[in-house]
Amino acid sequence: MICKDRVVVVTGAGRGLGRAHALEFARQGARVVVNDLGVARDGTGDASDGPAHEVVKEIEQLGGQAVASPHDIATEEGSAALVATAIDTFGRLDVLVNNAGFLRDRMLINLSEDEWDAVMRVHLKGHFLPLKHAGRYWRSESKAGRPVDARVINTSSGAGLLGSVGQGNYSAAKAGIVGLTLVASAELCRYGVTVNAIAPAARTRMTEEVFAQTMAAPAEGEFDAMAPENVSPLVVWLGSAESRGVTGRVFEAEGGKICVMDAFRHGPAVDKGARWDPAELTPVLTDLLARSAAPEPVYGAS
Template identity: 80%
Template sequence: MICRDRVVIVTGAGRGIGRAHALEFARQGAKVVVNDLGVSLSGESGSDAGSRGPAQEVVEEIRALGGEAVADRSDIATDEGARRLVATAIERFGRLDVLVNNAGFLRDRMLVNLSEEEWDAVIRVHLKGHFLPIKHAGLHWRAESKAGRPVDARVVNTSSGAGLLGSVGQGNYSAAKAGIVGLTLVAAAELGRYGVTVNAIAPAARTRMTEQVFAETMAAPGEGGFDAMAPENVSPLVVWLGSAESKDVTGRVFEVEGGRICVMEGFRHGPAADRGARWDPAEIGPEVAKLLAGTAAPEPVYGACSSPASCSPRPVRR
């Protein structure tokens, strides 16, 4: 019960990893706002329109466990929808302690086939859909802090291996997920003064976004019955990051898959050369060769390897 009485928003919580987060937070004592529009894999209105919707179904699961939850179908990629989402938590439960940004969908294409609409749609839901909830939650926490009320809040964002290393056929998704890492670093720096930590995860699990691409590696549990690709495996880290115990961890990105947690190390200042004056273009080639010789080769982009044996670990998209 490490999140007892904490109030948590989870976006995209109607299915997959988001649903697993919502249920685990509830098991750990949290009160949960379950946000989900109930759209298709590509972000279009689907068969859930006119039904209870997946958000309400997860709320009923939580209530069956003895927990407290409320459904929210706000579009978190709009300013009004994000504002209303945060207001729902405060009006229903009196506070907000944790924001888990998880909502997203796919429009996969090679760059030369990717339409402007497909680019905009994915950037909107992933990147704008992270920014606006952070903004409105941050406004609330800033007001609480300035009023002298203690804030011990958490934001957990959802990036991807595609955002960290790139993924062939997913230029829009990779760009959005890389942007989320940058947004995480800025939010951690800006909101820390108000008592808020901000971290990100890059999860790997079996969801409707991955089941076709990685079916052959996700079909069955391994030895001992452990299903390494179950979405429920991602949630313990997220719940811990949402708890009071994680107060000293901020501005970090974690890969999580099965029983594995990996701290990702991003860009750092590496070897440098400074001649103290303007470079001549003809001088730069040999100098760059020296600099690169002192660095590690970048990990390959997912899907760009020449053979399965030379591939880095498979990307797993939520």
Template identity: 70%
Template sequence: MNGLCEGRVVVVTGAGRGLGRAHALAFAAEGARVVVNDLGVGLDGTPDPDSPAGRVADEIRAAGGEAVAHAGDIATDTGAASLVATALRTYGRLDTLVNNAGFLRDRMLVNLDEDDWDAVVRVHLKGHFLPLKHAAAHWRAETRAGRTPAARIVNTSSGAGLLGSVGQGNYSAAKAGIVALTLVAATELGRYGVHVNAIAPAARTRMTERAFADTMAAPATGFDAMAPQNVSPLVVWLGSAASTGVTGRVFETEGGRITVMEGWRPGPTADRPSRWTPTEAGEATRKLLSQARTPHPVYGG
């Protein structure tokens, strides 16, 4: 029996470990041919002598699937272009892009160096934009040639990007940017047969060891709610042709829970045909705030 992604070619960035590895294995289990990307760096983005992409590709092939490793830096134009080229050269097509790569350099804002800001924004936000750009250019060319694809992009945001997270100003800003990028891309690329969605996952990985320190040990029996494999089924479905009509959405997912996240919407409003004085604006704003929903607290606040 064919899997949900039989015949599809899927690229997963940051797929050497954690969530990316779980996604790559899950796509392969559903019949996809997978390009496993991982630069092979440490948790903070510094060089790591390990080469996890090759190991995951080997794991997929050992289970009877098809996979190829890619170790390029997807936060560079050359690396992102070579990622898409690897899929096309190896398998002759590209159907799904899962943007997942990232690392952390957590600091309180007053201690956050410019380099730590730039590095995290670069890998998360630029590392989403460049693969998306090159994949979209390919799908646009396919559409113009009369071959409109059933293409899918799944981006990776975070609860930190939706609500903020103390000590993670750089990470929160980058992940919030990914949500906005997802909404723009979904609107711009729909004409080319591309659906674009984002997830905000919570799972036990290298990046979340401190956040989930009290849940690091999997239970001896029962359901391990923090296993990264729990997130992958939604990613696989969003990356398949079965998700037709679902685009421009953000989903929070953890364990057995899937939540459709609803972003900024107009709330209470005051309007008048003349300019406010500062005092009047303040009085009107306080009245509006008394009618508005209380925002969710920032993580760690």
């Protein structure tokens, strides 16, 4: 019961990773706000509160407490209402898990402006707005003298860290989430809030076609490395009091593997102390690149 009595919001919690997170938080004693619009894999179609209510029902069958949230977290009003739902229902908010997202995959030269905007909206704006309203709540609690021990877990991706062919919009949004995580961790620490990100690999509606083409299904009784439930223990730990002091970090999670990701760091450098002439730079940059680590390959690159 590592999260006993903590109040947790999980966005995109009707299916896949979000559902797995919500259920694991409930098993660990948390009270959960299950947010989901119930739309299709690509974000289209009519909204439905059915998936969120199904997860609430599952949590209640476990003996836990949960409430459904049908709010659109990529709008100012929806994200404010989401945070208010947690506070009005359970009296406070301790953990925000930003997980909601969908795909509009296309090679860059075929990617439409609408497909770019839609993915940026749900992933990047859909992280920023709930974080903004949760942060405002925690700031007001801190300024009122009430203790805050809060957590934010954002969802990036290997595509955002290394790139992924055919996913320029998704990769850019997920890279933006890493930058947002770093800034939020620095800005909110004074209020008792830690902010971290995960880069999960799991079989969900968003990835099932890829895994079906590249990986055989596990045999009966064999460990299913791509089950979304494998990622949730890390998310729950990051949402618990145990993770106090861990902030501004990105963790890759796949199967039984957890990896602390190293993002951009200052590498080899040369300082001339004056302006360079372009003709001077070939040997200088050749040396710098030779002394730096080679980038890891982009997913899907030949």
